[in-house]
Amino acid sequence: MKDNIKNHVKCSLKVIYCYVLGIMLSGIAYPVLLLLLAVCPINKSLAVYSVFATLIYTVVLYISMHEIGELDRKPYRWSVYKGKGFVCGAVASVVITLVGYGLIMVADNIFSVQHPYFAIANLNSYMKLIVYMPFFWFFEIIENSARLIPDVNVLSALIIVPFNVLVSGIAYWTGLMNINIIKNKEGTDILSKILYKKDDE
Numbered sequence: 226m227k228d229n230i231k232n233h234v235k236c237s238l239k240v241i242y243c244y245v246l247g248i249m250l251s252g253i254a255y256p257v258l259l260l261l262l263a264v265c266p267i268n269k270s271l272a273v274y275s276v277f278a279t280l281i282y283t284v285v286l287y288i289s290m291h292e293i294g295e296l297d298r299k300p301y302r303w304s305v306y307k308g309k310g311f312v313c314g315a316v317a318s319v320v321i322t323l324v325g326y327g328l329i330m331v332a333d334n335i336f337s338v339q340h341p342y343f344a345i346a347n348l349n350s351y352m353k354l355i356v357y358m359p360f361f362w363f364f365e366i367i368e369n370s371a372r373l374i375p376d377v378n379v380l381s382a383l384i385i386v387p388f389n390v391l392v393s394g395i396a397y398w399t400g401l402m403n404i405n406i407i408k409n410k411e412g413t414d415i416l417s418k419i420l421y422k423k424d425d426e
Contacts, residue, residue: 294400
């Protein structure tokens with residue numbers, strides 16, 4: 226029982242780790258995008274860039290959970306079942322969502338910006354987007370307003386739940402069933418060598 230819990234926690238932490246990488250990837254190009262303000266508004270350029278960040282995050286999450294599924298084909302002490310990836314993805318999503326809700330609460334009710342000469346209206350929105358940067362494009366689409374930074378509320382923030390659950394669940398299941406969707410392990414190209422470690426003989 227203890228090994229089962231530890232294994233599920235470890236699996237869920239892997240999803241959270243991948244999501245943190247997704248957040249870092251989504252924000253890493255922000256200084257460069259600021260230089261393009263004369264050509265394109267920051268919200269539009271960030272929305273386009275975040276689409277690519279989401280795709281990369283999806284690939285990283287898929288590969289990570291796929292490897293866990295592959296490892297679980299071996300006879301370990303913890304339980305192995307086809308829906309394990311969905312469960313771990315759901316647990317991780319709950320943790321991420323709670324953290325995001327905490328930021329939303331802080332931005333809406335506690336944190337405030339006041340200046341005697343300038344109107345600073347977007348800093349709170351940036352705080353709320355910290356956890357949800359990989360899905361900036363989603364909030365930009367559903368809001369579709371003239372505001373520079375789209376709002377994140379408790380309902381729209383739930384986007385990460387079905388996304389993480391589906392990707393984690395499918396990736397783990399394909400790994401457990403020895404199904405390779407992204408790339409076959411036997412490939413000899415550079416991408417195959419980067420994405421997959423060579424099994425020990």
